Amino acid sequence: MYDFDPTRPKWQQIADVVRRRIASGEYPPRHLVSEVQLESEFGVARTTVRKATAALRDEGLISTTPGMGSFVSDRGGTCESS
Numbered sequence: 001m002y003d004f005d006p007t008r009p010k011w012q013q014i015a016d017v018v019r020r021r022i023a024s025g026e027y028p029p030r031h032l033v034s035e036v037q038l039e040s041e042f043g044v045a046r047t048t049v050r051k052a053t054a055a056l057r058d059e060g061l062i063s064t065t066p067g068m069g070s071f072v073s074d075r076g077g078t079c080e081s082s
Contacts, residue, residue: 018062032070035070
């Protein structure tokens with residue numbers, strides 16, 4: 001279970017963790033960002049995870065394809081394109 005800072009919304013803290021994982025390369029381009037996995041890892045409701053992924057999507061760090069999931073954008077981890 002993640003130790004949340006009680007002074008900040010949980011979804012912002014989850015977005016921060018995912019953002020750091022993308023920046024460090026732990027989540028490389030095209031890596032699946034699983035809402036189910038994040039929900040389990042952080043012990044939060046799906047709506048909380050969806051707020052975090054929506055923020056990351058707005059920043060262009062991930063993209064979501066209906067029926068497939070959310071993936072790290074190519075530009076999220078690198079400037080190269082394939």
